Every structure is written in structure tokens, then in C-alpha cells.
Amino acid sequence: MxxxxxxxxxxxxxxxxxxxxxxxxxxxxxxxxxxxxxxxxxxxxxxxxxxxxxxxxxxxxxxxxxxxxxxxxxxxxxxxxxxxxxxxxxxxxxxxxxEFKMDEVVVSTVFNKLQSQNVMKVEHSNVRQLQHKGAVTLVEGIATIPGVSQISTGTSIGKPVIRGLSGNRVLVYSQGVRLENQQFGDEHGLGLNDSGVESVEVIKGPASLLYGSDALGGVLYFNPEKFAAANAFKADFGQRFFSNTLGSSTTLGLKTSTENLKFLARGNYTTQSDYAVPNGDKVTNTRYNEKDFKTGIGFSNDNYSGVLRYNFNALSLGIPEDGIAEQTNSKTPDYPRQSVYNHLLSLNNTLFFGNSKLDLDLGYISNTRNEFEENATPDLKMQLNTFNYDAKYHLPKTGKWESILGIQGMHQSNTNKASEFLIPDAVTNDIGFFGTTNYEWKSNVIQAGLRYDNRKISSDAHGITGTEGSFEAVHRSFDSFNAALGYKTNFGKPVTLRLNVASGFRAPNLAELASNGVHEGTNRYEIGNSDLKTEQNLQTDLNLEYNNDHFEFFVNGFYNFVNHYIFTSPTAEQIDGYDVFRYVQDDAALYGGEIGLHIHPHPLDWLHYETSFEMVNGKRKDGDYLPLIPANNWNNTLRGEFNLKNFADGYASLNVSHTFNQSHVGTFETESDGYTLVNLALGGKVIFGKTAFDISLNGNNIFDEKYIAHLSRLKTDGIPNIGRNIILGVNFNL
CATH class of the missing domain: 2.60.40.1120 (Carboxypeptidase-like, regulatory domain)
Structure with missing residues (x-):
């Protein structure tokens, strides 16, 4: 045995x-x-x-x-x-x-096609390129992708938003397994550090066919860094400094491979003090410290390939409550504060059977969330343990047909270990079955699939019925059938058309089913609804692209109809001075898209100009606007590339990003004014004899513009976003 x-x-x-x-x-x-x-x-x-x-x-x-x-x-x-x-x-x-960026292999859509061959339009971005834009955090970086935004709390907490949907409506994958970390809450981020992450793929739209519940709004798929080439050893050291927060981020990695064995390890430590607004004042207790460690070992032979990876992330962050108060450069979070620990263990297996293969991905995630109000004893401590599995059998290819059958599942337990309860102790079990097929002829591709899912949620009763923090037992089972159909074709060589229609679903989360108390993130008393139905949506996506050697143009449009959209509604009651809100449902619709172009004029081969515009609107059936809809944005970048004697692969860029005012706001949201940010970047490889290192210099918000982002959780207190920030980064291969 x-x-x-x-x-x-x-x-x-x-x-x-x-x-x-x-x-x-x-x-x-x-x-x-x-x-x-x-x-x-x-x-x-x-x-x-x-x-x-x-x-x-x-x-x-x-x-x-x-x-x-x-x-x-x-x-x-x-x-x-x-x-x-x-x-x-x-x-x-x-x-x-x-003349344009490299065409990348897309991992998140299971058939592993190049993006140019893929039926679905998937945004692919290299994390190093996002860092070159001056992104402080991983979520801030992906928020520069058209159609993606973030709900932020200062510089430490960022929750991804895809075309107006966020929280449990956006699924996150890391190391090939789904990441579970109490994502319903606004008071903490992903628990992922950009160190050791090679790239991110963004599916903008329902992906329940491939991923089940919670992929109703889209998927963020983070690809870990690759192992070293066979019989090679590599080590590198990187350092970034941030002027606004007097912060730093340090990373050290090594990896080595033989013909059959592979190993890598990477550590990161990031520390930031309170961020400064444009007049120089610091926003009290927005400081944080983050430790991250990733390691992996791989093995392959004639009929098997396996990779075992582990990621530990520890984030200690302050919770800003007093706005601009005590002015300090301390990097130690004050009270109230949070400590969030995340362990992610994944085992990715591929077994080869001649003309077919089986992918089997196993994941275990342990997420511990602590909140401290006044002392070192946590007032809230939530332990979320999740085991998930994902098996996909790639049938033998028949002519131009490729087909996959799959089964996915999850067992999850939530346990409260302190005096304060935000959600009850509960157990969640998922299971889903799906099949998808891909048929390709000439420049045409058709992809289709069907899926069935079941989610069972059982929660424990707690406390005295009718008092704050009490919960009645909930036992619910949710079923859903979903389908997807996509078509891609080329009109001649330069024009590509993609049309996709897909359904998605999301079962209500524990907070929506069973909440009974004050939600500190929204400063209101929230009461759950155990009778909520499953959210079910149908989205149509249209993508049109034109490419030649010196000109690239794209336009994306979508219409997303959501049945039984879940939201909070006021009751005109108060408990302990807090307004009472209950979770209710109504049908809703979101629509919008992105448009952009990239010009690389001849004979100015060193020059690039990119521009994009993104918009999304969301309304409920009753006519009210949906909350947390990002403002429209117009983004422009002028980039030059050059090589000098001791400076290779050089680049310099000017970015001007204009965010429009947002007046289409949900009930109890405030409107937001527009603003324009100017960012500069310079970088490349410095060479002195046999010594070479990469260097990057970014100036974000270079004119120190005072602004408040519409999706900032500090907006209601009138607290501006971060002011000018100069970022210096260096990276050495040791």
C-alpha cells in the first residue's frame, strides 16, 4: 500500500x-x-x-x-x-x-489553445508587466486590465470586480485549484502575493460550465511561475521601494531541474506604512505587513506528470476607522487590526494513456481570519477549511473533434473560534459533472458544453433566537443546469469574430442566508434570508478584432441578465442605533463592454500607442441601479522601446488614465467625481561586463491629483486615495 x-x-x-x-x-x-x-x-x-x-x-x-x-x-x-x-x-x-505582444497559451479554458485560436476571449497579462506599470499589489495590477476593477480599502485590501460583479460572483484559481478565503467579506483581500505568480488570465463572463458555482461573473486564473529548464539552476533577488508609504517589497527565489525532477522556492516580505493623500497627510492605520512563501516540486516520467505546490501567506493589516488622525511612519498595525493566514496546498496530476489523458487536481486551503478590536485576544476568529478536487478526462481526439468529461467537487467547513460570530458554523458540499467539446475546421471553431451542479449547505444554530449574533439552523440544497456555446471565425487573415452565449449560477453564501448582526464593513445591521434562491444568469458576449503588422483594434460587448440577483434592502428599522438591512432578490441586468486600439507605426518601430475605453451599467428590474458598478474609464499609453550601449530592452512610457464621474449609483451609495491620473515609467536591463540586472522606475499619480475612487470603501468618509508614489525596483539573477 x-x-x-x-x-x-x-x-x-x-x-x-x-x-x-x-x-x-x-x-x-x-x-x-x-x-x-x-x-x-x-x-x-x-x-x-x-x-x-x-x-x-x-x-x-x-x-x-x-x-x-x-x-x-x-x-x-x-x-x-x-x-x-x-x-x-x-x-x-x-x-x-x-510587432505586437506574444500570443499566449490559455490555461483557464481547458483546451489550452493560443488566445488567437480560443473561442472565448480571455485576457492574459504577465505579472512582471503589471509591476512595470507601478502596481503596488496583485489586485491593483489586474485592475489595469480593461473590464476589471477593484473594491479597495487603502492600499492593503483589494477585491476584484469583473464587469460590475464582485465578491462571491468572481471565482479565483491559484496553483490550478479554486481559492476559498471568506471572499464574501469586504474587509480582507485575496491572500495572494504577486511574488511567484507568472501571469493572470481573466474570463469576463459566466464560466460555470468549467468551474461551477461562484463563477457567475467571471474567473481570475493565476498561473504560478514555471520551473527551470532541464539541468539548469537559477536564483534571483528582487527589491522594490515605495516613496508614498515608505514601504518595501523583497523577494528571493531559486529553482533547479533535472530531466525528471523539478524544484523551486520563493519568499517575499512586504511592509508599508500609512499611505499619504495629496496634501501630505497620512490616512491612519492603513499600514500593513505581508509574508509570503511558495515552494513546489515536480516529477514526470513516461506516463505521468505531477506537481506538488505549497503557498503560505500571512497578512497583518490595520483597519482604518479614524480617517486622518495620528501621523506616524510606523509599519506596525494599530487596533483595530486583522491577521489573515492562508495555507494553500495543491497537487496537479496528469496521467497519459497514449491518445488520451486524465488531469486530476487536488487542493486543500486553510484560511484563518482574526480581528482584534482593542487587545491581542481576537474578537472574531473564523477558520475555513476547504478540500476540492477537479478531474478532467481528455478523450482521444477524433478527426477535428476534441472532447473533455469532468467531475468537480468541494467539501468545506467554517468554524468560529472566538466570542463574536459573523456567520454560523457550517458545512458546504459541492459536486458537479460536465462535458465540453471543441470542433475546429479551417479558421472556424465551435465549442459547446453542458453541466449539472449540486450544492448542500448545513449550518448550526447558535445563541438565543432574536438576539444579535444568533443563528437558526439552515439546511438547503441548490441545483443548477448550465450550458455554453461559442463560435470563432476569421474573415480573411486580419479579422477575428467571437460570439459566446453562456449561463452561470451562484448559490447564496452563508452571510446572505444567515447573517444576524452588525456588518462592520458596511456599518449596518444585516439580517439574512434562508429562503433565497440560486442566482442564475445568461450572458451574450461579442468580440471583434482586427490585426495587421502595425495596427490592432478590438471591441467587446456584453449583455448579462441575472435572475434572482441578491442584494440588501433597508427595512426602516434600527437596532442599537444601526439601520437594519435584509437580504432580498430581484432580477437585474448588466451591459457594456470595452474598445481599444494599438498602433505601432512604420517606420517608427520603437513607438507604441495604446488606448482603451471601458464601461458597464447595471440595473435592477425595479429600475434602481446596482451598487458597486465601476465608473467608465478611458486609458491611454504612449510607449517607446530602445537599446543603448549598457542598457538593453529599455522602455519608457507615459500613461494618462481618465475616470469619468459616476452618477448611476445604487441605493445609499454616493456619487463620485471624475479625475485624471498621469503615470510615468522607465526601465530596462543595465549591463556592466558580465553583470546585468533589471531596473524599473515608476511615477504614479505624478501630479499628485486628489481623487476618491468610486469603489473605495473609504469614500463615505471623504478620504482620498493615495497621492504621488515613486516606485523603484531592481531584480538580479544571482
Whole structure:
């Protein structure tokens, strides 16, 4: 039995290693070899880099069909499906030049196509590029993606918003498993640090077909950093400094790989004092400290690939209550404060069966949330433990058909361990079954799928009925059928059209079903409704793109109708001086989209101009506007790229972002004025002999504009967002 368990965890080492080999030469359009091309096999987490002759070699590969991608800056990415036979296999590739960003392999939509081949429009952003924009946190970085915003509390807490939907309506995946961390609450962030995260993919719209409940509004899929290439060792050190908060972020990482084993580890420590508004005053108790550690080990042989990863995140942050009061540079959070600990353990497995394969992802998340009002004893302590599993069987490819059958599930327990209860002790169980298929011919692709889900929630009774903090027992079961249909085609070479229709659902969360007390984040008394129905939506998305060598244009439009939208409504009552709100439901609709273009004029090959505009509107059936709808935004960036004698891959950019006023507000929301922010960036690789390091310098809100973002939770107190912030970053390969 022990040998069987060891085989499952370490990749069936009792089996013989594969002798399959794949090699080839990568050249450009005039048959010149390309050095430094990244060659990556996502199924087995293996990579290689072409040498001076453009040659790459990958050993110990499984037999059967595998996907392989070739990517190089300035060239179109090539994504191939290769049938590997026992022994040596040859695959030569020609890459064509491209003036725009590299086409990326999309992981979040299960068929692992390049974005240009994908039926769904998925936004893909490299985290290093987001950092080059001057993003302080991971959520602040993804909020620069058109269609994505954040609900913020100072600089420490950011909750993602996708086209007007947030909280439990947006699902987050990290390390290949769904992240559960009491996401219904506004008083803490994702519990994810950008260190050790390579990229993020954003599905804007219902993704319940692939992910089940809570993906009604969309998905954020964070891809961890890749392992080192075979027989390589890498170590790096990075440091960023922030002028406004007198803060710093330090990261140290190392990774090494053999032909079959892979290992990496990365640590990060971030500390920030209170942020300053444009007149120089600091917003009291917005300081925070964050520790993050990630590690992973991978193993692969002829019929198995497995990766075991672990992420620990500890965030200690102040809760601002007094506005602009005590002025200090202290980085130690004062009371009231929070301590949030998150452990994420994932095991990603792929088993190869010749022409088919099985992906099995297992995850365990332990989330501990502590709130301290006046002393070191927590007044609120919530322990959320979640085990989830996700199995997808890729059927043998039949002609132009690719199909996947899957089962997903989750077991979750919430336990209160302090005197104050925000939600009751409860157990949640999910299970879902789905099938999806992809048919591709010429430049056309059709993708369709069906899914069934069941969620059961059982909560315990607590306290004396009718008093604050008491809960009646809730036992509910929620069922949902969902479907998705998408079509993608090219009109000639430059024009791509995508049309998707999909349904999604979300079962009510514990706060909505059972709340009974003061919600400190909203400063009101909230009462749950155990009779709430499942939210069910239907969204239509249209994407049109035009691309040539020097011009890129896109327009995205969507209409999202939500049945039984859950929200809080006032009752005209008061308890202990707090207005009483109850959870109710009404149908709602959201609509809007994004439009943008990217110009790379010839012969000014070093110059890029990008502009985008995004908007979303949301209304309930009764005519009232939905709350927490982001204001319209127009974003412009002028970017130049250059190379100097001791300064390679240089860039300089000017960004002007104009956010419009928001007058379409929900009940008890306040309107917001518009504002314009100007940001500057400069960076590249400094070279002194054999020593080289990356450097970046950002000036955010360079003119120290005083503004209050519409989705800032400090808006009701009239507290402005952060003022001018100069960020200096350096990164060394050791």
C-alpha cells in the first residue's frame, strides 16, 4: 500500500522512465536560427531554450499527443499538438515576426489553445508587466486590465470586480485549484502575493460550465511561475521601494531541474506604512505587513506528470476607522487590526494513456481570519477549511473533434473560534459533472458544453433566537443546469469574430442566508434570508478584432441578465442605533463592454500607442441601479522601446488614465467625481561586463491629483486615495 501511495505522489517512479525525445530547430522566415526561443510543454511542466544554432532538445517525454508552444519576443507564438512516438521525434518550427505582444497559451479554458485560436476571449497579462506599470499589489495590477476593477480599502485590501460583479460572483484559481478565503467579506483581500505568480488570465463572463458555482461573473486564473529548464539552476533577488508609504517589497527565489525532477522556492516580505493623500497627510492605520512563501516540486516520467505546490501567506493589516488622525511612519498595525493566514496546498496530476489523458487536481486551503478590536485576544476568529478536487478526462481526439468529461467537487467547513460570530458554523458540499467539446475546421471553431451542479449547505444554530449574533439552523440544497456555446471565425487573415452565449449560477453564501448582526464593513445591521434562491444568469458576449503588422483594434460587448440577483434592502428599522438591512432578490441586468486600439507605426518601430475605453451599467428590474458598478474609464499609453550601449530592452512610457464621474449609483451609495491620473515609467536591463540586472522606475499619480475612487470603501468618509508614489525596483539573477 505504501508503494502505491508513493507512486501516486511522486509520479509512479516504479515505472520505467521514458526514452522519448523531441528535438528540432527554430528558425525565422529567412531560415536563420533563433537563439533564446522558449519551448514549453505545459502537460509535463518541461521547458527548454534554443541554443545559438536554434536547436532545442526535450528528453523523457510521454508517448501520445502533447501540446508544445514556441514563444519569442517579437515573433508570433506557435502552439502545436504533437504525436510523440517511442524513440526520437523531430519537429522544426518557423516563427514569423510580430510587432505586437506574444500570443499566449490559455490555461483557464481547458483546451489550452493560443488566445488567437480560443473561442472565448480571455485576457492574459504577465505579472512582471503589471509591476512595470507601478502596481503596488496583485489586485491593483489586474485592475489595469480593461473590464476589471477593484473594491479597495487603502492600499492593503483589494477585491476584484469583473464587469460590475464582485465578491462571491468572481471565482479565483491559484496553483490550478479554486481559492476559498471568506471572499464574501469586504474587509480582507485575496491572500495572494504577486511574488511567484507568472501571469493572470481573466474570463469576463459566466464560466460555470468549467468551474461551477461562484463563477457567475467571471474567473481570475493565476498561473504560478514555471520551473527551470532541464539541468539548469537559477536564483534571483528582487527589491522594490515605495516613496508614498515608505514601504518595501523583497523577494528571493531559486529553482533547479533535472530531466525528471523539478524544484523551486520563493519568499517575499512586504511592509508599508500609512499611505499619504495629496496634501501630505497620512490616512491612519492603513499600514500593513505581508509574508509570503511558495515552494513546489515536480516529477514526470513516461506516463505521468505531477506537481506538488505549497503557498503560505500571512497578512497583518490595520483597519482604518479614524480617517486622518495620528501621523506616524510606523509599519506596525494599530487596533483595530486583522491577521489573515492562508495555507494553500495543491497537487496537479496528469496521467497519459497514449491518445488520451486524465488531469486530476487536488487542493486543500486553510484560511484563518482574526480581528482584534482593542487587545491581542481576537474578537472574531473564523477558520475555513476547504478540500476540492477537479478531474478532467481528455478523450482521444477524433478527426477535428476534441472532447473533455469532468467531475468537480468541494467539501468545506467554517468554524468560529472566538466570542463574536459573523456567520454560523457550517458545512458546504459541492459536486458537479460536465462535458465540453471543441470542433475546429479551417479558421472556424465551435465549442459547446453542458453541466449539472449540486450544492448542500448545513449550518448550526447558535445563541438565543432574536438576539444579535444568533443563528437558526439552515439546511438547503441548490441545483443548477448550465450550458455554453461559442463560435470563432476569421474573415480573411486580419479579422477575428467571437460570439459566446453562456449561463452561470451562484448559490447564496452563508452571510446572505444567515447573517444576524452588525456588518462592520458596511456599518449596518444585516439580517439574512434562508429562503433565497440560486442566482442564475445568461450572458451574450461579442468580440471583434482586427490585426495587421502595425495596427490592432478590438471591441467587446456584453449583455448579462441575472435572475434572482441578491442584494440588501433597508427595512426602516434600527437596532442599537444601526439601520437594519435584509437580504432580498430581484432580477437585474448588466451591459457594456470595452474598445481599444494599438498602433505601432512604420517606420517608427520603437513607438507604441495604446488606448482603451471601458464601461458597464447595471440595473435592477425595479429600475434602481446596482451598487458597486465601476465608473467608465478611458486609458491611454504612449510607449517607446530602445537599446543603448549598457542598457538593453529599455522602455519608457507615459500613461494618462481618465475616470469619468459616476452618477448611476445604487441605493445609499454616493456619487463620485471624475479625475485624471498621469503615470510615468522607465526601465530596462543595465549591463556592466558580465553583470546585468533589471531596473524599473515608476511615477504614479505624478501630479499628485486628489481623487476618491468610486469603489473605495473609504469614500463615505471623504478620504482620498493615495497621492504621488515613486516606485523603484531592481531584480538580479544571482
Amino acid at each position: 505504501k508503494k502505491i501511495l508513493l507512486a501516486l505522489l511522486l509520479g509512479s517512479p516504479l515505472l520505467n522512465f521514458a526514452q522519448n525525445k523531441l528535438s528540432g530547430v527554430v528558425t525565422d522566415s529567412i531560415n536563420q536560427p533563433l537563439k533564446g526561443v522558449s519551448v514549453f510543454l505545459p502537460d509535463v511542466h518541461k521547458s527548454a531554450i534554443t541554443n545559438e544554432s536554434g536547436v532545442y532538445t526535450l528528453n523523457n517525454l510521454p508517448s501520445g499527443n502533447v501540446k508544445i508552444s514556441f514563444s519569442f519576443v517579437g515573433y508570433n507564438t506557435e502552439n502545436k499538438s504533437v504525436l510523440l512516438n517511442p524513440g526520437e521525434n523531430l519537429l522544426n518550427i518557423t516563427l514569423l515576426q510580430s
